[in-house]
Amino acid sequence: MSSVTEGADLPATDHPPTDLPPTEVSVAELPADDTPPRPEVRPPEVWRFATPARHTLSNGIELLSYDIPGQYVISVRTVLPFPLSVEPREVEGVASIMSRLLDEGTAEHSPEEFAELLERKGIALGASVTDGGLGVDLDVPKRRLGEALDLLRQALAEPVFPGPEVDRHRKTRLAQIEQERALAPQRAAQAFIATHFDETDRASRPTAGTTASITALTRQDIVDFHAERVGPTGMTAVIAGDLSGLDVADLAESTLGTWVSATHVPAAETIEPRRATDAARVVFVDRPGSVQSELLVGWTGPDRHAPGGWAAYPVLGFMVGGSPNARIDALLREEKGYTYGIRSVFRPRRVGGLFLTSGSVRADATVESVQLLLDLLASGRDGFRAEEVQAGVDFISKTAPGRFATADAVADEAVTMALDGLTTDFTTKTLEAMRELDGQQLTAAYRDWVQGEWTVVIVGDASTYAEGVRELGIGDVTVVPA
Amino acid sequence: MPLDYPIHEKTLANGLRVVVSPDASVPTVTVNIWVNVGSRHELAGRTGFAHLFEHLMFQGSRHIASGEHFTRLMAEGGRLNATTWFDRTNYFETVPKGAYELALWMEADRHGHLLDAVTQENLDNQRDVVKEEKRQRYDNVPYGTALIDVYAAVFPSGHPYHHPTIGSMEDLDAASLEDVHAFFRRYYGPNNSVLTLVGDLTADEGFAAAERYFGHLPASAEPARPPVAPLEPVSEPVRVDRPGNVPNDRMHIAFRLPVDNTDEFFAAGLAIDALGGLSTSRLVQRLVRREQVANAVQAHAMGFVDGVSLGFFVIDVADGQDPEAVEAAVVEELERFAVEGPTEVEMESAMAQSERSWLSALAGQEERADLISQHVLLHGDGQFVNTFLDRIAEVGVEDVRAAAARWLRPDGRVVVRHLAVADEEEVA
Numbered sequence: 037m038s039s040v041t042e043g044a045d046l047p048a049t050d051h052p053p054t055d056l057p058p059t060e061v062s063v064a065e066l067p068a069d070d071t072p073p074r075p076e077v078r079p080p081e082v083w084r085f086a087t088p089a090r091h092t093l094s095n096g097i098e099l100l101s102y103d104i105p106g107q108y109v110i111s112v113r114t115v116l117p118f119p120l121s122v123e124p125r126e127v128e129g130v131a132s133i134m135s136r137l138l139d140e141g142t143a144e145h146s147p148e149e150f151a152e153l154l155e156r157k158g159i160a161l162g163a164s165v166t167d168g169g170l171g172v173d174l175d176v177p178k179r180r181l182g183e184a185l186d187l188l189r190q191a192l193a194e195p196v197f198p199g200p201e202v203d204r205h206r207k208t209r210l211a212q213i214e215q216e217r218a219l220a221p222q223r224a225a226q227a228f229i230a231t232h233f234d235e236t237d238r239a240s241r242p243t244a245g246t247t248a249s250i251t252a253l254t255r256q257d258i259v260d261f262h263a264e265r266v267g268p269t270g271m272t273a274v275i276a277g278d279l280s281g282l283d284v285a286d287l288a289e290s291t292l293g294t295w296v297s298a299t300h301v302p303a304a305e306t307i308e309p310r311r312a313t314d315a316a317r318v319v320f321v322d323r324p325g326s327v328q329s330e331l332l333v334g335w336t337g338p339d340r341h342a343p344g345g346w347a348a349y350p351v352l353g354f355m356v357g358g359s360p361n362a363r364i365d366a367l368l369r370e371e372k373g374y375t376y377g378i379r380s381v382f383r384p385r386r387v388g389g390l391f392l393t394s395g396s397v398r399a400d401a402t403v404e405s406v407q408l409l410l411d412l413l414a415s416g417r418d419g420f421r422a423e424e425v426q427a428g429v430d431f432i433s434k435t436a437p438g439r440f441a442t443a444d445a446v447a448d449e450a451v452t453m454a455l456d457g458l459t460t461d462f463t464t465k466t467l468e469a470m471r472e473l474d475g476q477q478l479t480a481a482y483r484d485w486v487q488g489e490w491t492v493v494i495v496g497d498a499s500t501y502a503e504g505v506r507e508l509g510i511g512d513v514t515v516v517p518a
Numbered sequence: 519m520p521l522d523y524p525i526h527e528k529t530l531a532n533g534l535r536v537v538v539s540p541d542a543s544v545p546t547v548t549v550n551i552w553v554n555v556g557s558r559h560e561l562a563g564r565t566g567f568a569h570l571f572e573h574l575m576f577q578g579s580r581h582i583a584s585g586e587h588f589t590r591l592m593a594e595g596g597r598l599n600a601t602t603w604f605d606r607t608n609y610f611e612t613v614p615k616g617a618y619e620l621a622l623w624m625e626a627d628r629h630g631h632l633l634d635a636v637t638q639e640n641l642d643n644q645r646d647v648v649k650e651e652k653r654q655r656y657d658n659v660p661y662g663t664a665l666i667d668v669y670a671a672v673f674p675s676g677h678p679y680h681h682p683t684i685g686s687m688e689d690l691d692a693a694s695l696e697d698v699h700a701f702f703r704r705y706y707g708p709n710n711s712v713l714t715l716v717g718d719l720t721a722d723e724g725f726a727a728a729e730r731y732f733g734h735l736p737a738s739a740e741p742a743r744p745p746v747a748p749l750e751p752v753s754e755p756v757r758v759d760r761p762g763n764v765p766n767d768r769m770h771i772a773f774r775l776p777v778d779n780t781d782e783f784f785a786a787g788l789a790i791d792a793l794g795g796l797s798t799s800r801l802v803q804r805l806v807r808r809e810q811v812a813n814a815v816q817a818h819a820m821g822f823v824d825g826v827s828l829g830f831f832v833i834d835v836a837d838g839q840d841p842e843a844v845e846a847a848v849v850e851e852l853e854r855f856a857v858e859g860p861t862e863v864e865m866e867s868a869m870a871q872s873e874r875s876w877l878s879a880l881a882g883q884e885e886r887a888d889l890i891s892q893h894v895l896l897h898g899d900g901q902f903v904n905t906f907l908d909r910i911a912e913v914g915v916e917d918v919r920a921a922a923a924r925w926l927r928p929d930g931r932v933v934v935r936h937l938a939v940a941d942e943e944e945v946a
Contacts, residue, residue: 070734071581071631075623077594078616080545106543109877148807151797152863158870177874204810211813211837214765218660328650328658359592360576361585370585373646376654396654398646427593434595438612441544442881 083437083467085460086446088274091285093293095268100450100459101284102276107443110181110277112188113451114292117169117386118265118303121238127253128238129245130261133205135163135170137258140201143194147201150187159184161191165243168306168386168455170266175444178278185291193295195262202255209250213242220330220396220495223321223518228332232315232390232491239309267300268292272454277443308388311336316489318505318513322498329402329496330394331378333409337391337485339384340456347469348481349382351428355420355478356380356413357393358428363412364393374401378409382485386456391485402496403504410490410510416482425475433467521904523886526721527894530729532737533709537890537900538724539716541883547618547717550610550887551625552895554742555705557685558604558678558824566648566685567693569602571701573644575609576600580631582624584640591621597884602683605823605896612884615718622731625713629706630735636698645690652684660764661936667758668772668830671932678746678824707739708732712895716887749774749826751930758934766813767841770934771848772830775925778821779897785913785921786829787819788872792864792918793855793926794831796871799864800851801831811839811847823896829925841935849928856927859919873907 088100097114123130139154139161141147154161157180163172172192176184216222226242233240245253273292275284315335340346357364357380364378378395393413397405420428440446440463450460494505498515506513526538557568578584591598591611598611609629613621656662666682673679713732715724751774776782794801794817805812813834820828831848835841860868880886880903893902 069580071627072623072730072734074581075619077620080595080614080616083545104543106541107881109874109881148798148803152867155796155798155867156863156870158874160871160874175874175878177870177877204807207810207836208813211766211834215660218763218765220658326658328653359588361589369647370643373643374650376647376651396650396658398650398653427589430595431592434614435597437544437614438546438595438597438883441546441883444878444881 080434080437085440085449085464088450088460089285091288093268093289095293095296096271097268097288097292098272098454099285099288100272100274100454101279102274102443102446102450103279104276104443104446105278105280107277108178109175109443110178110275110279111443111447112174112176112185113274113447114172114188114192114271115169115451115455116266116271117306117455119238119306119386120165120167120243122265122303123238123261124257126249127245127257128241128249129209129243130253130257131165131170131265132244133209133250133253134258134261134266135165135172136205137197137201138163138172138191138195140205141196141198142190143196144190147198150190153187157183159187161188163191167239167243171451178282181282182287182291185287189291189295192266192292193297197255197258197262199255202258206250206253209244210247212244213247213250217518220323220326220328221394224330224332224394224493224495227319227321227493227495227516228334228491231317231319231493232312232334234310234312237310240312263299264301265303267297268295269300269302272451274447274450274454276447276450306386309385315491317511318492318494320498320502320505320513320515321493321495321518322515323495323518324497324499326496327399328396329399329405329494329501330396331406331409332392332394332493333413333490334390334392335485335490337382337384337389339387339389340458340462344481344484345466345469346384347466348473348478350432351425351470351473352416352478352482353381353391354432355424355428356416363415364409367408367412368397368405372401374398374405384456399497399501402494402501403508406492406494406505406510407508413486413490414488417479417486419479420475422475425473425478429470429473433470436467521880521907523880523903525890525900525904526724527900528725530708530733532733532735534728534732535712535894536725536728537712537714537894538719538721539714539886539890540718540720541716542718544883545615545718546612546883547615547715547719548610548612548883548887549618549621549625550714550716550884550891551608551629552712552891553607553609553706554710554895555607556603556605557681557683559705560681560685562676563689563692564697565681565689566683567689567697567701568607569683569685570645570648570690570693571698572600572602572607573648574636574640574698575628575632577640577644578635579628580634581627582635584635587624587628591617591624594620596621604679604683606892608888608891610884610888612717618715618717618719619727619731622727626731626735629708629711632702632706633699636695638695641693641695641698645693648690649687652687656684661768664768664770664934664936667760667934668770668828668932671756671758671934672752672772672774672828673749673826677749679822679826679828703738704740707737708735709737710739710742712891714887714891714894716883716890745777745823746825748777751925751927752932754929756932758932759937760935761937761939764936764938766837767835767938768936769833769835769841769845770830771833771845772828772932772934773926773930775819775827775829777825778823778827779893779899781909781913781917782921783819783821783827784910785917786925788865788868788910788913789855789860789918789922789926790817790819790829790831791868791871792860793817793851793922796867798867800855801833801848804851805833805844805847809847811836811844841937845933852922852926852928856919856923859915859922862915865915865918869911872910876907
């Protein structure tokens with residue numbers, strides 16, 4: 037019933053962080069005091085991701101259920117993979133707007149009735165579309181699971197997309213586009229995809245559509261998209277939580293399992309997005325008077341099916357930009373004080389991926405920070421020290437039990453894998469492979485993807501800093517309005 | 519559903535309150551420490567200091583090098599951080615079971631012996647980092663300073679909640695090493711803190727480890743001051759306008775609320791949910807769905823301990839709509855609610871959503887430990903995690919109506935408006 041914001045010490049990270057210099061003080065150096073000796077650490081036992089029970093419902097939905105005792109809120113996740121290229125070009129964003137309308141009126145219930153049913157049962161329902169496809173999620177107290185699954189079926193199978201709700205969600209998206217334009221990280225992301233990907237590729241444009249495409253979108257486009265692209269074939273459903281005393285397969289079969297679609301056309305395979313031929317350049321989004329510059333530096337990266345395996349990349353993202361003492365923040369935050377924190381992450385897509393580094397720096401440190409950041413990114417090609425490697429591997433592998441302790445975290449991981457055609461056995465195998473990595477393998481993996489070419493986006497005061505960035509000689513600099 | 523998370527409590531001879539809540543479902547232990555100091559304790563001219571100080575807690579102590587908290591514990595598989603808020607500062611890590619004693623040893627070192635390692639260089643560096651945090655989270659974000667305006671208008675000058683936790687640039691500049699020493703001596707010590715351990719350990723193991731690593735520290739903190747006097751609702755409407763370069767008009771409509779952990783606060787919180795916190799709440803139904811004069815409505819209740827709390831609605835005004843008319847509609851709904859009270863369906867919905875969000879909050883060891891520390895430190899109630907749902911279930915329709923009639927009166931509103939200014943006007 038309440039929500040609190042607070043001043044945290046560290047910015048949030050996609051993947052949690054790692055460390056750098058070993059700075060232990062040996063026991064012999066302790067001054068004479070009553071401090072007890074530094075305790076030894078006992079290594080944790082090897083951990084495996086939980087194994088789900090698997091069922092195929094009569095309509096083809098693959099059901100994965102994870103019984104996690106003590107997790108009294110059940111997390112249900114459904115995913116249906118499709119590439120965004122299935123959207124008609126002139127109404128891009130139709131998938132996203134369709135997803136936002138799934139609970140805004142069904143064959144049985146008006147929008148307000150449906151919302152009331154969800155609220156009274158304590159159900160949180162959400163839907164979204166990514167480059168991998170459609171995801172519809174709900175969280176619900178255990179005793180309400182059956183009712184919740186039936187409401188989920190109605191949302192997926194029987195949405196009616198009432199005209200007034202369509203209009204409202206179109207307007208809301210148009211307002212959201214303006215909000216995103218005003219937020220530096222979102223503005224940077226939009227400039228990045230527009231610069232990095234070929235302009236003919238869907239990946240170069242926002243997932244949820246542009247002002248032009250949303251303005252062109254009609255109710256019929258949404259109805260047609262749902263009929264053609266949303267159905268049980270190819271869908272994975274995950275149910276995670278304390279399932280004791282529940283017959284989950286039966287509950288799912290009697291709800292989600294009854295959904296049939298005569299019109300659904302399973303989607304073609306996703307293909308890798310095309311990079312623009314002039315992707316290696318600098319775009320400076322001009323925000324006059326900005327007190328910080330938002331930096332976003334990226335290039336093509338691997339996906340989870342990368343040759344040589346995926347295990348190296350979470351560790352690499354980490355050693356470079358995953359904590360206050362990773363290479364980037366050790367210099368730009370802890371030594372220079374230019375930033376609250378800059379993060380690097382290898383972000384896999386269904387096919388292909390990105391290696392992204394982002395964060396904001398004090399405005400008058402813009403030019404120097406860009407140069408230092410590119411130097412730090414290049415430094416990984418020269419190798420990683422043994423203690424960096426050990427710390428990175430240990431951090432990611434040893435945090436896994438805690439990161440995947442709750443129903444929602446387990447369910448989220450399971451559907452992330454499902455969207456990629458994988459299971460959480462991949463999560464376990466990645467952690468196993470990670471423990472075997474050495475510095476040479478990590479350096480080789482880094483060199484596979486980092487070769488000195490970058491798409492660089494800066495959102496800041498161009499009139500003051502664009503010339504300095506030009507003088508760095510890191511590529512053509514184009515200034516665009518905010 | 520009655521909750522029964524095990525709660526074992528003990529106070530060490532030096533005053534450290536220790537709570538152990540065994541949970542063997544995951545082979546990890548969460549170490550969570552709450553210190554009874556936040557921005558409410560800051561003095562004029564030193565706003566933002568409690569948070570800056572928290573950053574220095576990661577820059578080394580008697581036996582620990584600068585940055586080692588992160589490097590060492592992360593390398594052992596720990597996830598850690600700290601936050602500062604009006605009422606308190608917290609420090610926390612979740613580590614594999616075999617590393618929890620190291621985590622306790624490291625926490626005890628900085629909570630007992632920070633000053634051995636604090637340097638001007640570290641202070642200057644973290645001052646710069648905190649300034650960038652302020653710019654990133656507040657100054658370089660549309661509407662980023664809205665809550666700062668809300669605090670300043672809702673709470674009188676000099677009140678503990680009048681200024682934001684992040685503080686001001688000028689005050690951050692003024693912070694000195696002497697301030698760091700004085701602050702640590704006054705507020706940091708086992709007798710002003712709570713240590714909660716949640717995870718794969720027994721109560722005996724947890725208490726023994728707490729004694730082993732914290733037991734030798736002296737009860738060095740000065741006694742906590744009592745809460746300041748309660749505040750009544752604001753007496754007449756206040757408006758703060760911030761015209762600027764924002765995508766659409768946004769209004770924060772804020773109210774004083776009663777202190778946290780009281781039946782009246784819970785009732786006021788349910789009223790705020792029924793009015794704006796649910797997808798079926800009155801303001802959402804009317805402004806967003808039916809009249810479509812707002813893009814979104816959010817509602818929040820922030821519980822505090824110093825004589826007053828804060829509640830507010832955030833309304834994104836739809837393009838082309840008149841914010842005055844939207845505000846008038848809100849006033850109308852507040853007046854109606856104060857007379858009618860919530861419907862049975864609104865009560866049922868607010869309770870059901872409170873139940874799910876509470877169970878979700880308790881699902882992970884980290885947040886469970888944090889909620890235990892909070893209620894032991896600020897309210898002396900170790901069982902709160904188990905009893906909260908029963909307590910709000912006792913709140914009746916008339917309690918919610920009465921709380922709204924007293925605390926959400928339109929006359930007691932503070933409205934902070936960020937109004938979009940057309941580019942042409944800016945140029946002219």
